[in-house]
Amino acid sequence: MPDVVELLSRLIGFDTVSRKSNRALIDFVADYLDGLGARCTLTHNPEGTKSNLFATVGPERSGGFLLAGHTDVVPTEGQDWTSDPFRATAKNDAIYGRGTSDMKGFIAVALSLIPELAALKRDHPVHLALTYDEEVGCFGAAQLAGMIAGLPYRPRFCIVGEPTSMAVVNGHKGKLSLDCSVRGTGGHSAHNDRGVNAVEIASEIIVRLRAMQKRLTGGPLDARFDPPFTTIHTGQISGGIARNIVPRDCRFEVEIRNLPGQDPAALQREIEAFAQTLLVGEMRNIAADTDIRLDAQSCIPALAPEGEDEDTARALAVTGANHCNVVSFATEAGLYQRAGVPTIVCGPGDIRQAHRPDEFVTLDQLRSCSAFLRRMIAA
Ligand SMILES: [Zn+2]
Known part of the structure; x- marks a missing residue:
């Protein structure tokens, strides 16, 4: 040919x-x-x-x-x-x-x-x-x-x-790629009570993602796919600069691979709601300019x-x-x-x-x- x-x-x-x-x-x-x-x-x-x-x-x-x-x-x-x-x-x-x-x-x-x-x-x-x-x-x-x-x-x-x-x-499956950035405060680790540790806040979100994955393992299911459920995971993380400094920034990458018919944006909203209601309020009690941002990097439909x-x-x-x-x-x-x-x-x-x-x-x-x-x- x-x-x-x-x-x-x-x-x-x-x-x-x-x-x-x-x-x-x-x-x-x-x-x-x-x-x-x-x-x-x-x-x-x-x-x-x-x-x-x-x-x-x-x-x-x-x-x-x-x-x-x-x-x-x-x-x-x-x-x-x-x-x-x-x-x-x-x-x-x-x-x-x-x-x-x-x-x-x-x-x-x-x-x-x-x-x-x-x-x-x-x-x-x-x-x-x-x-x-x-x-x-x-x-x-x-x-x-x-x-x-x-x-x-x-x-x-x-x-x-x-x-x-x-x-x-x-x-x-579809694929939603999310970038999450946590902005905390810096500071001496001896006074971590006065800081917002971005790595620890990020960890709370990541633990939540694991809980969501466990729930999704139970359904909805589509047996044609391997695995037969929507997956969600953290693929990359970076944050902090030294052991004795409260980390000001932490950034991590999340990937959701959704079954056809399951809306990945609903899962994104669930993560956002968790971050805003349970974490951001607590962070801002310590420092007003702290924040959590979740940005969709790309979304490929199933x-x-x-x-x-x-x-x-x-x-x-x-x-x-x-x-x-x-x-x-x-x-x-x-x-x-x-x-x-x-x-x-x-x-x-x-x-x-x-x-x-x-x-x-x-x-x-x-x-x-x-x-x-x-x-x-x-x-
Ligand atoms: Zn290709």
């Missing part, structure tokens, strides 16, 4: 680690699509350093498929790679490089189909949605899904090509399994599966579903390859994906 491999090699060659710009990759893809007669719309992050690309082949009308993926990749620092992660390397019937599975392989397959789709002059459009900043909070997709929701026409079905080994996935529509049934038939799966990782799919487009996740490569050194995708997976998209679109 020379076209797919050639396109994938070009895409891998752009170092699109999330903290860097993806503009060079987007410009390359936009040039390629322009040359094939596709209409491209770019939208940008507030700093103008990163772009989404929305492209349409065929008429601008309702119906047709939306093929969606993110262009950013996770960093490679500290990982033991045996080849240059930003140069595609062919070995053992596979292509190695950062993003081969997650998820430039899918994007390469989608791009390779555009020439034949453009030549067919079909009645129904095919759209491409390529985003920035998926790995750090789905910020690009949130913007692009909002744009799609505002279009005068609506794609009939969306395929997000995250690596599922070409299994059809119609559900995943993908809720929907009743089996015609397109999902076809995806199962084409892949030879008899049921849909759910996965534990979050994707952009929930955002497109929220924009009113029925959405599945199905893409080449193994999620166990994602984010790892020597990430690869097999040629066999790329071939399967190519055949899958061709049959879906043709039908």
Whole structure:
């Protein structure tokens, strides 16, 4: 499959680690699509350093498929790679490089189909949605899904090509990332009675989070997921500067991975209510300028399994599966579903390859994906 491999090699060659710009990759893809007669719309992050690309082949009308993926990749620092992660390397019937599975392989397959789709002059459009900043909070997709929701026409079905080994996935958990900062007072530890210890206040909130987790373990439950309940935990904490100083500041990161149907904002409000009613009042009795802040860093909606529509049934038939799966990782799919487009996740490569050194995708997976998209679109 020379076209797919050639396109994938070009895409891998752009170092699109999330903290860097993806503009060079987007410009390359936009040039390629322009040359094939596709209409491209770019939208940008507030700093103008990163772009989404929305492209349409065929008429601008309702119906047709939306093929969606993110262009950013996770960093490679500290990982033991045996080849240059930003140069595609062919070995053992596979292509190695950062993003081969997650998820430039899918994007390469989608791009390779555009020439034949453009030549067919079909009645129904095919759209491409390529985003920035998926790995750090789905910020690009949130913007692009909002744009799609505002279009005068609506794609009939969306395929997000995250690596599922070409299994059809119609559900995943959501993810709410919260940053909590506690502002106490400094001071000599010998007089801790006159201070507000930010580390200790943070600890009270963290203990509360553990209690919430214990409660959530009891339900609501959805047996399709592993684990079958919403999870909540503290992932990182920093605070204090020395043993003999009352810590003025403590900051910690909380992650909630919610089942579809469970509102993570309600859990956030519960934490806020606990902090405000039980802790802040007590803190301000000692010092007026103390505070607890809980900020949502990002919120990725869950993908809720929907009743089996015609397109999902076809995806199962084409892949030879008899049921849909759910996965534990979050994707952009929930955002497109929220924009009113029925959405599945199905893409080449193994999620166990994602984010790892020597990430690869097999040629066999790329071939399967190519055949899958061709049959879906043709039908
Ligand atoms: Zn991904």
